[in-house]
Amino acid sequence: MNLIWFRNDLRLTDNPALQAAAAQGQPLLAVVVLTPTQWQRHGDAPRKLAFWRDALQCLSDDLARLNIGLRVLHADEFEGCAPALLDLCRQVQAKGLYFNYEYPLNERRRDRAVKRLLRSEGLRCEGCHGDLMLEPGAVLSAKGEPFRVFTPFGRVWRKEILMRDLACLPAPRPQSPLAIESDAIPSLGTSYDRQLWPVGEEAAAQRLYRFAAADLANYAEQRDFPALDATSSLSAYLNTGQLSVRQCLNVAYHTLGEHWLESQWVTELIWREFYRHLLVAFPDLNRLAPFRPEVEARLRWQDNPERFGAWCRGETGFPIVDAAMRQLLATGWMHNRLRMVVASFLTKLLGVDWRLGAEFFMQQLIDGDFASNLGGWQWSASVGADAAPYFRIFSPQRQAERFDPRDAFVCQWLPELASLPARQRQDPQISSQVRGLAPVIDYRAARAQALAAYKAAGARA
Ligand code: FAD
Secondary structure, rough: EEEEOOOOOOOOOOOHHHHHHHOOOOEEEEEEEEEHHHHHHHOOOOHHHHHHHHHHHHHHHHHHHHOOEEEEEOOOOOHHHHHHHHHHHHOOOHHHHHHOOOOHHHHHHHHHHHHHHHHHHHEEEEEOOOOOOOOOOEEOOOOEOOOOOOOHHHHHHHHOOOOOOOOOOOOOOOOOOOOOOHHHHHHOOOOOOOOOOOHHHHHHHHHHHHHHHHHHHHHHHHHHOOHOOOOOOHHHHHHHOOOOHHHHHHHHHHHHHHHHHHHHHHHHHHHHHHHHHHHHHHHHHHHOOOHHHHHOOOOOOOHHHHHHHHHHHHHOHHHHHHHHHHHHHHOOOOOHHHHHHHHHHHHHOOOOOOHHHHHHHHHHHHOOOHHHHHHHHHHHHHOOOOOOOOOOOOOHHHHHHOOOOHHHHHHHEEEEEEOOOOOHHHHHHHHHHHHHHOOOOOHHHHHHHHHHHHOOOOOOO
């Protein structure tokens, strides 16, 4: 008997650890370890936990069709994983355990501890790379160093990928029935919109195919317009592993033909890989340390709970910012363009520490992901790897004019503005009166203040 330990790789198809375990030719038993206290410490959103739990239930049903039972262990924190797994190995007389790696520091420490303990007991314990196309260490500069900026990383990633097998791994075949029943999976987190976020690898694949058929070819032109709904909305599925990056690349290849690898959508998938590689190459990032400490040490983040609260509630008085925050609060997801707009607004115009914004995002996002969230926030605050130049301060009004030209997105989330004449809806002074609040800042003054602060801190232009 061998164990397959599922974490954020909740799929049968294209799952390297599952494949490796099945290849041993022995009966398989699946296992998960619930670590609610650890997840709480990581600030995971209750709706993300509930989504993960339902995806796990779906996986358990799929596994049952292959006669693979799922055992549910409880450990509270990561530290408890290794002894709990060893106990199970002894109970069922397993010879080995297989899993797909996760890349944040705490997860890597947990996995090292599991490997150490199981191997010290003479058991096999193998990790595979199922969350990434290219594992950390596979994309390096000519000097053999990790990249600190995205463009050369992307160039090398694209070269390297051509040498890799893009064929997806099949789901294992059914095994002979075992006398081990699956455990019940307790409820986790709170409710989320199940219609918006159906679970399971079938639902994830459908979403991928729908996106490929309708929007992939026009992605580069349409991706920045939140009202068009023209991005894939696959992040939550990728982050829980209901879908693999390789499945996405295959679909890009078949849909786009010759130039698939250069496409903008593939670039976005490479950003996801870049941020994961950074976590491994620069471990301090995991502790929320600044990527450029010399700059951040001189930036004075402002302690202003009132302004921060207004941002969290979507009550800044800036319509595009507030509409985006309402989308986040209602659905657990926010369009990428708007994530950049609200993050720039919070860090640069309100002067609030990016860590508070990142934490709030994690508490809300159904696709909350430590690596991408950290990368996105540091980029937006101009303190990260390949960060936006410090003088890039998004003007909410200008962003709305460019990317929500008919106010369709703003009116969807702030319907109270629909009755205003078009050119007044995005004006913070006028729209705020209709909404019965006051803009939290004067844009021009805040922008000038931010520019001066970043310049004085020696930020990169
Ligand atoms: P698509 O546009 O269809 O892109 C395809 C996939 O590529 C996405 O599903 C995602 O996996 C990946 N991707 C796209 N853009 C990025 C990016 N900039 N960085 C890394 N990967 C990317 N993404 C998360 O998955 N979780 C987060 O917690 C998260 N927090 C963010 C916070 C900020 C401040 C910013 C600016 C970005 C953040 N992102 C995060 C990245 C990005 O906004 C989302 O991945 C994207 O909006 C998801 O929508 P989609 O699936 O329709 O993406």
